Amino acid sequence: MKHFRSILLTISIFLFISCSQTPQRTEYVLGTMCTINLFNQGTEKRYSHLFSRLHELDQILSANTSTSNLAEINAQAGIAPVKAEPEVFDILQTALEYSKKTEGAFDPTIGPLVKTWNIGFDNAVLPEQSAIEQALKLIDYRNIELDFDRHTVFLRNRGMKLDFGAIAKGYAADELVALMTQMKIKRGIIDLGGNIFAFGEKSSGKPWTVGIRDPFNDSSKPIASIQIRNKSVVTSGIYERFLEQDGIQYHHILDTKNGYPVDNNLLSVSIISSSSTLADTLSTSVFALGAEKGKALVESLPDTDAILIFKDYHIETTGNIAGSIEILSDDFHIIQ
Numbered sequence: 001m002k003h004f005r006s007i008l009l010t011i012s013i014f015l016f017i018s019c020s021q022t023p024q025r026t027e028y029v030l031g032t033m034c035t036i037n038l039f040n041q042g043t044e045k046r047y048s049h050l051f052s053r054l055h056e057l058d059q060i061l062s063a064n065t066s067t068s069n070l071a072e073i074n075a076q077a078g079i080a081p082v083k084a085e086p087e088v089f090d091i092l093q094t095a096l097e098y099s100k101k102t103e104g105a106f107d108p109t110i111g112p113l114v115k116t117w118n119i120g121f122d123n124a125v126l127p128e129q130s131a132i133e134q135a136l137k138l139i140d141y142r143n144i145e146l147d148f149d150r151h152t153v154f155l156r157n158r159g160m161k162l163d164f165g166a167i168a169k170g171y172a173a174d175e176l177v178a179l180m181t182q183m184k185i186k187r188g189i190i191d192l193g194g195n196i197f198a199f200g201e202k203s204s205g206k207p208w209t210v211g212i213r214d215p216f217n218d219s220s221k222p223i224a225s226i227q228i229r230n231k232s233v234v235t236s237g238i239y240e241r242f243l244e245q246d247g248i249q250y251h252h253i254l255d256t257k258n259g260y261p262v263d264n265n266l267l268s269v270s271i272i273s274s275s276s277t278l279a280d281t282l283s284t285s286v287f288a289l290g291a292e293k294g295k296a297l298v299e300s301l302p303d304t305d306a307i308l309i310f311k312d313y314h315i316e317t318t319g320n321i322a323g324s325i326e327i328l329s330d331d332f333h334i335i336q
Contacts, residue, residue: 027051027054034054034192034193036176040203041187049183053172053179061172063161073088074155074162079158081145081154082154090171091168091277094171094278095141095167105285107141108144108162110139112134112135113132116132116259119242119252120252126245132259133259135259138159144162166280166281167277167280170277170278171276173195174277177199185199186200195276195280197231198228198233208227209225224326224328225328233270236287242261253284262288265311266291269287272321305318307325313333314335
């Protein structure tokens, strides 16, 4: 008997805010529930402007909307180059950079494999091996052609599909941060389905406190917390979305080499960075690479850190972040 479970509204990290709040706004966009809180500077006009940008990005970047620019590029795979919106071109440049750095562990052409599994949708099923093998043949970031003069994107082989699920929400958060800066907003919290950006600082002048979710427990009690200003925290984990069949859970982070969910000793990876685009990209990249290679990648980058939670209940971090983490659960411990 097959059982499917999709946790669409899972928040990987929990935000604790001690100051009083003015009404925030929440809408369903980018395939998830998104919340923006501008506190005492929140107005209907400002919220409408910010959410309008999110809906605009959704119409450009969605792989599940037939009218999006991304869908048009996918439809013309192996046929003809497609004029790309600036946002698509921007995202692809970052995606290709990290595809190279991870040797394909992160790959924006993973679309055929994502569609084959369809985890997160009601019609998700355990695919036949032949379907997985066929999808794998279409995954190769080196078959993306960017024409910087004409601003076009061409996927060389028919059936190739781009999927921005591991980067789009991070990019969207950075777009909101830019707009909030233009609006002269002093503080705010962006929560795009668990992708957090803590903008500015509390009214008291203190940093925001962000909690890291317990991957073994669906409750709202976090296992640890960190303090940040003007940074994003993005988490990828095996508990967020999964297909369960015959007592086996198949999570949504897929291995571009064998076509199955990544199988290692990690439960989750949280990335802390001033760039939410980078945090989003790295959370998947580090999980796919595994602890050793993933930590090495993060440590090669400025102003970026990682928190890795393992199946044996231990936590590892990069850089100097260990000193700023407060462990809130007796079940977990940090290994330096």
